[in-house]
Amino acid sequence: MRRVTISLLTTLGAIVAGDAGAADATGESTYQSSCVACHGADGVGVLPGVPDLTTTDGPLALADELLVKRVADGFQSPGSPMAMPPRGGNPTLSDEDLKAVVDYMRKEFGVR
Numbered sequence: 001m002r003r004v005t006i007s008l009l010t011t012l013g014a015i016v017a018g019d020a021g022a023a024d025a026t027g028e029s030t031y032q033s034s035c036v037a038c039h040g041a042d043g044v045g046v047l048p049g050v051p052d053l054t055t056t057d058g059p060l061a062l063a064d065e066l067l068v069k070r071v072a073d074g075f076q077s078p079g080s081p082m083a084m085p086p087r088g089g090n091p092t093l094s095d096e097d098l099k100a101v102v103d104y105m106r107k108e109f110g111v112r
């Protein structure tokens with residue numbers, strides 16, 4: 001019962017905070033709030049120009065520092081029909097949030 005109450009409070013807290021940039025944002029919550037619309041629940045990308053993150057030679061083969069920088073600044077590869085917006089379009093995301101979400105992407109979609 002105690003555990004149920006605690007998780008309920010946590011959920012309520014997250015709803016009240018209502019902000020992906022909150023200090024307690026996890027990689028997963030950031031992904032779900034700011035990235036999933038373009039990258040999709042399974043990381044293969046749902047819009048033209050969004051790369052498949054699940055292939056061994058895809059973007060997740062690149063180093064963390066480069067990926068975090070590109071996510072922070074925004075990024076468009078030559079000839080791509082769409083750019084990756086800076087911080088996924090959510091300026092409240094901190095660099096720590098971006099590191100956490102790149103870690104999450106690696107765990108969920110990257111080469112295991």
Ligand code: HEC
Pocket residue numbers: 030031034035036037038039048049050051059062066067070071075076077078080081082083084085087088089101102
């Ligand atoms: C509006 C759609 C959109 C949203 C929202 C979005 N992305 Fe992207 N993302 C893209 C597109 C398009 C590209 C490919 C850009 C290109 O190669 O020209 C991309 C590329 C990337 C890449 C690969 C970069 C590389 O070096 O090839 C990573 C990593 C990434 N996004 C992470 C994220 C994260 C993390 C978020 C959420 C904070 C996010 N994206 C939100 C559209 C989006």
